[in-house]
Amino acid sequence: MNVMMLLEMAAQGFGERVAFSNGEASMTYGQLFGAAQQAARQLKSRDCEYVAMLGVSSLALPIGLFASACAGLPFVPLNYRLAAKEIEALLQRIQPAWLITDRERVESRPAGSGIEAIERQQFIDLARAGHDGSRQPAWSMDQEDVGVLLFTSGTTGAPKAAVLRQKHLVSYIFASVEFGCAAESDAALVAVPPYHIAGIAAVLSSVYSGRRVVQLPNFSAGEWIKLARRERVTNAFLVPTMLAQIVNELEGEASADMPHLRALSYGGGKMPQSLIERAMALFPETDFTNAYGLTETSSTIALLGPNDHRDAAASQNPQLRRRLTSVGRPLPSVEVEIRDEAGAVLAPGQRGEIYVRGEQVSGEYVGRGSSLDADGWFPTRDAGSLDEEGYLFLEGRADDVIVRGGENLSPGEIEDVLLAHQAVADAAVFGVPDEQWGEAVAAIVVIKPGEAVSTQELQAWVGDQLRSSRVPQSIRFTEELPYNEMGKLLRRVLKKRYQEH
Amino acid sequence: MSQYKPGARLRSAVCTTEVVVIAVPDTVTPVSCGGAMMMGEGEQLSDGVTLAPLFADGTELGKRYSDDSGQLELLCVKPGEGSLSVDGVALTLKGAKPLPSSD
Numbered sequence: 201m202n203v204m205m206l207l208e209m210a211a212q213g214f215g216e217r218v219a220f221s222n223g224e225a226s227m228t229y230g231q232l233f234g235a236a237q238q239a240a241r242q243l244k245s246r247d248c249e250y251v252a253m254l255g256v257s258s259l260a261l262p263i264g265l266f267a268s269a270c271a272g273l274p275f276v277p278l279n280y281r282l283a284a285k286e287i288e289a290l291l292q293r294i295q296p297a298w299l300i301t302d303r304e305r306v307e308s309r310p311a312g313s314g315i316e317a318i319e320r321q322q323f324i325d326l327a328r329a330g331h332d333g334s335r336q337p338a339w340s341m342d343q344e345d346v347g348v349l350l351f352t353s354g355t356t357g358a359p360k361a362a363v364l365r366q367k368h369l370v371s372y373i374f375a376s377v378e379f380g381c382a383a384e385s386d387a388a389l390v391a392v393p394p395y396h397i398a399g400i401a402a403v404l405s406s407v408y409s410g411r412r413v414v415q416l417p418n419f420s421a422g423e424w425i426k427l428a429r430r431e432r433v434t435n436a437f438l439v440p441t442m443l444a445q446i447v448n449e450l451e452g453e454a455s456a457d458m459p460h461l462r463a464l465s466y467g468g469g470k471m472p473q474s475l476i477e478r479a480m481a482l483f484p485e486t487d488f489t490n491a492y493g494l495t496e497t498s499s500t501i502a503l504l505g506p507n508d509h510r511d512a513a514a515s516q517n518p519q520l521r522r523r524l525t526s527v528g529r530p531l532p533s534v535e536v537e538i539r540d541e542a543g544a545v546l547a548p549g550q551r552g553e554i555y556v557r558g559e560q561v562s563g564e565y566v567g568r569g570s571s572l573d574a575d576g577w578f579p580t581r582d583a584g585s586l587d588e589e590g591y592l593f594l595e596g597r598a599d600d601v602i603v604r605g606g607e608n609l610s611p612g613e614i615e616d617v618l619l620a621h622q623a624v625a626d627a628a629v630f631g632v633p634d635e636q637w638g639e640a641v642a643a644i645v646v647i648k649p650g651e652a653v654s655t656q657e658l659q660a661w662v663g664d665q666l667r668s669s670r671v672p673q674s675i676r677f678t679e680e681l682p683y684n685e686m687g688k689l690l691r692r693v694l695k696k697r698y699q700e701h
Numbered sequence: 702m703s704q705y706k707p708g709a710r711l712r713s714a715v716c717t718t719e720v721v722v723i724a725v726p727d728t729v730t731p732v733s734c735g736g737a738m739m740m741g742e743g744e745q746l747s748d749g750v751t752l753a754p755l756f757a758d759g760t761e762l763g764k765r766y767s768d769d770s771g772q773l774e775l776l777c778v779k780p781g782e783g784s785l786s787v788d789g790v791a792l793t794l795k796g797a798k799p800l801p802s803s804d
Contacts, residue, residue: 205778487801
């Protein structure tokens with residue numbers, strides 16, 4: 201198995217169709233297939249074991265991804281927002297590598313460093329230059345070949361490199377995409393970065409479905425809206441914070457005025473109920489899908505589909521309406537279980553850690569082997585529960601749990617209550633060491649402009665709605681909370697800062 | 702039948718059809734296309750073999766075909782006029798279960 205097989209089929213089935221566009225530049229499936237093979241020839245002639253990419257999305261992304269697969273080398277997209285020192289540390293771990301990046305980084309690269317850097321446009325031009333007429337390179341169909349390495353942010357210590365083999369990537373696509381299902385007029389707006397699993401999955405899914413990708417390398421709500429209208433985008437994937445910005449931008453207008461946008465899917469972070477409700481009101485004709493997945497599971501393992509969204513939004517029944525905050529039901533190709541700390545499988549309604557098993561699930565990290573249990577189950581470290589009909593609800597990270605006096609407390613539950621207070625704009629809750637309780641509940645709160653509230657008032661507010669054990673022992677106030685670029689709240693950063701003061 | 706492991710490519714001897722093996726049962730019976738046994742990689746196409754009218758329903762790009770047990774599964778990577786069969790029994794199209802696009 202190799203993702204090149206997917207591209208070969210696309211080139212065969214709709215080779216003349218535009219596959220990717222970025223500003224004025226574009227490439228058909230046939231051209232991408234040829235470019236991937238030409239770049240693979242270059243790769244094989246160089247002494248490199250990895251193909252790394254550092255920079256915003258461009259045509260170099262699909263070429264790089266498929267060329268690596270064709271040459272049998274892992275593709276390693278890196279987070280360009282990291283500090284130079286952090287990037288250097290990652291590059292040290294993937295040598296020798298061919299690094300596709302921007303001009304400034306190429307020029308600042310020390311010679312003989314085990315990393316050969318090539319400027320992005322040069323790489324694209326080299327790949328597209330057409331081949332020398334020699335026979336098509338055959339690519340390995342060994343399904344164990346490593347397709348992609350993605351560094352996941354570590355909780356402590358260095359980031360772990362998640363290993364996704366060709367078998368994981370291909371089985372994910374087979375399970376979730378029907379070949380050639382997109383119409384020629386379809387277009388998917390992809391604004392997520394290449395170093396996120398959603399960015400990689402978007403390339404593979406769009407190629408196999410035959411849906412043209414319109415790349416937006418640097419997201420802003422204004423640019424997204426303009427591009428979506430201009431390119432008559434039919435599909436888009438967003439993380440919740442991007443959707444929030446777009447909704448804020450559009451809410452002043454009479455309508456979203458995007459009649460072509462048939463489908464909007466989102467994931468990568470928690471979607472607040474109020475936001476999805478506002479988005480559904482602004483885009484009443486659009487199908488919404490919530491996709492839950494992890495880097496280690498080759499992206500999506502559960503989906504809350506368009507009908508689920510509409511049924512929940514239209515329902516007066518609070519149980520059904522609550523489904524709007526669910527991540528839906530597992531894909532038919534995977535199994536999901538909720539387990540307690542001892543590993544026992546829990547019943548519907550009970551909260552525990554989410555475990556998943558399936559062909560697309562890797563759970564392997566470079567240098568650490570597999571984190572799958574003996575029966576192939578992967579512990580996601582996400583906390584959650586299943587309802588009676590198999591809908592999955594996320595409840596934060598399992599390791600964000602605060603253990604206070606032997607009781608497990610969920611930060612999310614307390615945050616939701618704080619956020620419901622009219623003076624509170626944002627809130628984060630976490631555990632801090634405490635002599636009496638083991639851990640105590642601490643909260644950091646952002647007040648809305650023009651509002652005022654005291655610690656005591658907020659403690660009383662929480663105490664009125666939740667058990668007393670959940671009342672934050674201390675509340676500090678701040679200007680804003682730290683989020684990463686994908687919209688994930690960085691509780692660990694807050695915890696660290698709190699303990700340093 | 703070493704060419705029948707997952708990932709192996711089979712070519713039709715009588716048309717342009719090519720398939721990739723997705724799944725294969727423990728005991729394998731040769732797959733035919735257009736009535737003629739399919740060739741593994743590196744095997745030479747023999748002359749004088751023609752497309753059997755009984756197995757000329759075509760094989761479609763991107764579709765998956767399986768036998769009754771479901772243990773044998775082939776993905777068509779190049780379309781052609783011949784249709785797939787095992788032991789004279791035509792393989793059937795594996796139904797697609799379309800999910801909403803999520804990426």
